[in-house]
Amino acid sequence: xIAAGAVPKIPRGVRLHWDHIRDRWVxxxxxxxxxxxxxxxxxxxKIDNHADFATLVARLATKYDAPxxxxxxxxxxxxxxxxxRRILEVL
Numbered sequence: 001x002i003a004a005g006a007v008p009k010i011p012r013g014v015r016l017h018w019d020h021i022r023d024r025w026v027x028x029x030x031x032x033x034x035x036x037x038x039x040x041x042x043x044x045x046k047i048d049n050h051a052d053f054a055t056l057v058a059r060l061a062t063k064y065d066a067p068x069x070x071x072x073x074x075x076x077x078x079x080x081x082x083x084x085r086r087i088l089e090v091l
Contacts, residue, residue, distance in 0.1 A: 001072070001073065001076045002053045002075075002076045002079055002080065002090060003053065004052065004053055004054035005052050005053070005054070006052060006053045006090050006091065007049070007050065007051070007052050007053070007090070007091045008047050008049075008053060008056060008079050008083075008088055008089070008090055009047070009049045009088065009089040009090070009091055010044070010047055010049060010088060010089075011086075011087075011088070011089050013029065013030050014027060014028065014029045014030075014087055014088075015027070015028050016028075016036075016041075016044055016045065019033070019035075022035065024036065025040075025041040025044075027044065027087065029087050034087065039074070039078070040078060042060060042063070042064075043056075043060065043075055043078050043079070046059050046060060047088070053075075053076070053079075053090075054068075056075065057071050057072045057075055060075060
């Protein structure tokens with residue numbers, strides 16, 4: 001699980017983009033495109049490169065009216081997976 005004070009960051013060269021051809025949100029990364037589902041888009045859209053993990057989870061919990069403890073493991077897993085693929089950074 002990601003530490004509460006860790007800051008998820010979208011690195012240079014990676015950006016969130018609405019793909020009109022695919023009619024969905026994607027992450028554009030060097031030499032590839034990653035299609036996002038609704039949950040992935042919700043998480044990525046809340047990453048502002050300044051807010052820590054606890055703040056990110058709190059924002060999502062408020063938006064979706066769910067307990068932080070229920071959302072945190074899923075958000076952490078998503079971020080950790082993208083960080084392992086070097087698509088996100090966790091500072």
